[in-house]
Amino acid sequence: MPNQGQIGPREREILTAIIETYISSGEPVGSRTLSRQNKDGLSPATIRNVMSDLVEAGFLEQPHTSAGRVPTAQAYRYYVDQISGKALLSPSDQSLISETLQGTVDIQQFLERTSHVLSLVSSGVGVAIASSGFENALEHVHFSRQGPNKVLAVVVTRSGMVHDRIMRLHIDLSQTDLDTASNYINANFRGWTVDKVKAEIARRVEDARSEYDHLMQSLKELYESGALATGEPAKNIFVEGVSNLVVKEEDHERLRELLKTLEEKERVAELLSAYLDTKQEAVRVVIGLEEAMPEMRNLVLIGAPARVGEEMRGSLAVIGPTRMDYQHTITAVSYIAQLFDKLLNENA
């Protein structure tokens, strides 16, 4: 990374102007255009000199010798650092968002609406993910016999997620057996994380050698049938607004690849979890997604962890074109992340 420090106030101003012009026009910006729009009457020649420096420093590129300049990933990163935390969300967006999210009652619904509203207010796809099992405290399980060997399991976690699943067992358990089992689990493990519960049940089942212990047998059967799985990943990953990514310049082949990736929601989840970690507090902007996934060239990710109190319950993000309204999107993401805590805390 050459000469990052070289950026003085004049350079910064011009760089910002170039980026903003490019974002709104989509075309390489030349010195002439810039000098005309810039309020300080700098001449094209001057600007050319500065531009030349900026190319040197790695902030700009030229598609070919005699075209204007285009911002590099480095430039976007710099730009985002500059503007971060500067803007407020427009009142209309604010009310759109809060009206949509008002009155949601569990995390799944919240996230679903979040992905939708994000795709509306941004020019990208809205993504929202509920973080899976391992961080969720068990609230309550319920088993209900549906027929011979057939059981409906409902697992509710503290965060408000509800997982239901119908399973076939190898043996037939009566509703009484099931109630005994669920009472046992609820009485012993309420508040534990689901993963811990599963591990502990496995241990106790193993320990209780006695084949005569009916309860343990039921538990074993239920455990093995996957009754406590909170996986079912697709159910808790919401991706909306892919049509926003269809823009004229895009080449068909890549677009197709991109859509395919976005449809494999697990891959989107991977992407988010790679870049959004629990520690970090605020909105994170990742420029240069093509390093992780080549079909995501020219896309950026703007994401934030979704917390309630200290606990991370999921993530939300916008995946959109490098040429996007950063201020706006960042503010929107951050606004929703805050709402998340607020709305779900009062439901606790």
Next chain:
Amino acid sequence: MPNQGQIGPREREILTAIIETYISSGEPVGSRTLSRQNKDGLSPATIRNVMSDLVEAGFLEQPHTSAGRVPTAQAYRYYVDQISGKALLSPSDQSLISETLQGTVDIQQFLERTSHVLSLVSSGVGVAIASSGFENALEHVHFSRQGPNKVLAVVVTRSGMVHDRIMRLHIDLSQTDLDTASNYINANFRGWTVDKVKAEIARRVEDARSEYDHLMQSLKELYESGALATGEPAKNIFVEGVSNLVVKEEDHERLRELLKTLEEKERVAELLSAYLDTKQEAVRVVIGLEEAMPEMRNLVLIGAPARVGEEMRGSLAVIGPTRMDYQHTITAVSYIAQLFDKLLNENA
């Protein structure tokens, strides 16, 4: 519709050849090409005469005076009638499909996998919809108190669909109240359709003027909070494989519109329900979707009702380009429709 009857065996043969060539090449097909590929050594001139007749009869069109011919919607309809029921599904597809769908346990999961596998074996998007409430017989409800004024409702229908929902009530019901209510519903209404149940509850609540009847009050509260809603439409509409629709020829603007429509799953549901009715038995092919939705120009719908026994439980379909492998897709859709009955019947 002019001179439909005019089609003799020779015309039919040539028409079929044109359609198949066009489907595989995507370009207007000319008399020369056709004469070369056709086994009977017909000369281009002869073919031209026939083509001329076919244009007259409304089966072919020419993009411009000196281009080859392109099949019209009428031609595709004719073609589909000709080939229907002719082919068998390739063994590899057969096993892909049955392996994917084997072991599904409720309709939701079945449909989700169906939409996925359909998008894989066809060149279009796979769609699967569970028909909502009104035809579903109630199996079982369960209410569970989650906190002050907060109740989890689980509604299970005979078809294996599970609807869960967390609601806020205006009054606080104890778990005992809830159990009384659910027992009452299960005892009185098991086997009714959900809609009937709702109507009947409303009636009884209305009738039981006595404000002292605790049970009726609970029921009223639960009913009004929407505990019995089996709506939540998005949850039961599965659309997969949109990337299949990104093809070179497509214009960006229309593509964008199309994706937007496909993301509004309710609109897709509308489309299916408009064309697939309960009466009809087998696979239905709808050519000319643009009449219903202009953005769906050049798309066809190949769908079938999903029944178990006599009862319609949903629909499945492929929405793909007019230029698709009809034989293959029709066979696949029909194969899955049959599997549906078979797999879910044995789980009954």
Next chain:
DNA sequence: CTTTAGCACTCTTCTGGGCCAAGTGCTATC
């Protein structure tokens, strides 16, 4: 009456040249 061969005609697509606009880099000047 059907089929075929021949031929002139139409229309699209591809190609190459020339022109223009935009933008650059360099140098000389203020």
Next chain:
DNA sequence: GATAGCACTTGGCCCAGAAGAGTGCTAAAG
């Protein structure tokens, strides 16, 4: 350091011409 001037590069656009594909029509052959 900023500016003005100037020669140079490059992609986009327009146009004309050639090539290719296909048609319709007519006349002849089966």
